[in-house]
Every structure is written in C-alpha cells, then in structure tokens.
Amino acid sequence: MAVRMALSGKLYYEISQILGVSEFFLGYWKKIFKTQGIERLKLGYKGSQGYLTERQTDVVVEWLKNKEYWNLDELVTYVVQEFGVIYKSKQSPA
Known part of the structure; x- marks a missing residue:
C-alpha cells in the first residue's frame, strides 16, 4: 500500500503520517519495487x-x-x- 501511494504521487510525509511508517521505509520499498518488481515485495518477511x-x-x-x-x-x-x-x-x- 505504501509503494502504491508513493507511485501515485503522494508525498512521503503524508504517507508516513497515514500509515505510521518512516519516510526511510517508503524510500527503501519504492526502490525495491522499481529495481526488482512486484514479486520482490511479495516475498521475504511473512x-x-x-x-x-x-x-x-x-x-x-x-x-x-x-x-x-x-x-x-x-x-x-x-x-x-x-x-x-x-x-x-x-x-x-x-
């Protein structure tokens, strides 16, 4: 959800307030999505x-x-x- 919001143009500050996550978190996962695709977001920590x-x-x-x-x-x-x-x-x- 955070990546979707970031890609739609919402500001990191707004997303961090809405979801209660850090702006670093948003940047990290947006980068993962752009470099490794949606499948990488689905894998990992369960x-x-x-x-x-x-x-x-x-x-x-x-x-x-x-x-x-x-x-x-x-x-x-x-x-x-x-x-x-x-x-x-x-x-x-x-």
Missing part, C-alpha cells in the same frame, strides 16, 4: 500469524477495493466493528 481468518481478510480487502481512498483509522474502526479484532499499534514491535 510476519506473525494474523488475527483475522483468511475469509475475514478477503472481506477487508474487498472493502478496501471499493474505497476511493484509504484511511488507517477508518480501517481500524471497520475491523473492530466487523470482527472484534482490536488494533494495538501503528508500528511494528521493536
């Missing part, structure tokens, strides 16, 4: 097991696809209301 089921994740993705813009606070509220999953932090744990 993270911990999510709190949503595969079906719930699909529902969230469809909900996002139907939005004109994405807002993290709105997404957090949606996930809490629809699935009872509480989002704790905009940043990964250290």
